[in-house]
Structures are given as structure tokens and as C-alpha cells.
Amino acid sequence: xxxxxxxxxxxxxxxxxxxxxxxxxxxxxxxxxxxxxxxxxxxxxxxxxxxxxxxxxxxxxxxxxxxxxxxxxxxxxxx
Amino acid sequence: xxxxxxxxxxxxxxxxxxxxxxxxxxxxxxxxxxxxxxxxxxxxxxxxxxxxxxxxxxxxxxxxxxxxxxxxxxxxxxxxxxxxxxxxxxxxxxxxxxxxxxxxxxxxxxxxxxxxxxxxxxxxxxxxxxxxxxxxxxxxxxxx
Numbered sequence: 325x326x327x328x329x330x331x332x333x334x335x336x337x338x339x340x341x342x343x344x345x346x347x348x349x350x351x352x353x354x355x356x357x358x359x360x361x362x363x364x365x366x367x368x369x370x371x372x373x374x375x376x377x378x379x380x381x382x383x384x385x386x387x388x389x390x391x392x393x394x395x396x397x398x399x400x401x402x403x
Numbered sequence: 404x405x406x407x408x409x410x411x412x413x414x415x416x417x418x419x420x421x422x423x424x425x426x427x428x429x430x431x432x433x434x435x436x437x438x439x440x441x442x443x444x445x446x447x448x449x450x451x452x453x454x455x456x457x458x459x460x461x462x463x464x465x466x467x468x469x470x471x472x473x474x475x476x477x478x479x480x481x482x483x484x485x486x487x488x489x490x491x492x493x494x495x496x497x498x499x500x501x502x503x504x505x506x507x508x509x510x511x512x513x514x515x516x517x518x519x520x521x522x523x524x525x526x527x528x529x530x531x532x533x534x535x536x537x538x539x540x541x542x543x544x545x546x547x
Binding site for chain 2: 360363364369371400
């Protein structure tokens, strides 16, 4: 059994994830990873994601999402 | 041949070509207080980087090798039973999480730097070809 990240989150985090589930039916993996042990890794990785996905100058948000989805697809990784 | 962007991929002290946020994430993963000791985390990071580049890989604790190497090379093939095997060997979920993060960062940063180096080489090759064409055109113009 894989690490059950959701069980180890704070009540506030779990409530936020419940909203995500309501909105899109599941919690995206990257969201779970940045929520878990934020001071060890999550906060730092959230900054990387923010820069990579939102701070691009040459590509718009839709194009970046498309690149990420395509990369995940060829890596056999659900995005 | 173009020099690699990082002189020593897999060495977090020599990762200046990586974006600052990524450098910060790597340093945090390798040095912030955690359940795995810093030496083991550094070994995991370096081994994943070496494997990703096809270089000789340094040793890590035996019980971590199968899972760590699989995450480094074929992360999408990891199985629940491999996580269970680590638990059976006495590893906690926190250790497994840290191990996964260190390996993923090592493999990802090495491939990113290798990609940048390949891009540099391709651009340098294109520039060389362009310079050659320009020289030929200049010589033709003088001939005319």
C-alpha cells in the first residue's frame, strides 16, 4: 500500500482537499505532495510549481498546462 | 563539445544552472531535519543522478536499492508491494517519502541539466553551420 498522505494532513488541509474532490472528483497528485510535510519539501516545491506553471514569459497558461499534461502522458503518469 | 551546464550533475553544491527555486527545494530535501540522515539523502540524490546519465552509481543502503533505482529510472513502474517491502524492512512512511523525494530530485535535475547541455550543443552546431554559410556567401560575393 502506498503512503496514505491524505490521512496525515491537518484538518484544514483535509477540508481544502475535500473541496477539490467536490470540484473535480479527485485530488491531483501534485496538490497532495505539496500539502504533505510542507516545511521539509511542500513549500519549496510549491514555489517551483508556481514559477514553472505560472511565471512563464513566452507561453500562456493553457500552453503550459498542455505541456505538463503531454509530459505526464508520455511518462505514463496521470496528471 | 559544449561543457555541461553543471560540472558535476548529482552534486547539489554544483547545481548553479538549476533555477533558484529548484536549488532551494533540493537543499531543503537534502539538509532540513528529517528521518533519513543527511549522508543517506545525499547518496540517494547522487546515485539517482548518476543512473539517469548512465554513469557509475555510488552505493546506498541495500534495502533501499531496488525501490530507489526504480524511482530513478522507471518511476511509473513502482508497485505497492515495493513500498510494502520497505515497510517490512523497517522503514517508516516518512523515510520512504524522503527517499522518493531525494531520488526524484536527483534524477530530474540531472536530466534537466543534460537537456540544457544538449540544447546548447544543438544551438552551437546551428551557429557554426550559419557562420559557414555566411562565409561561403561572402566568398561568392567577392568572386562575383
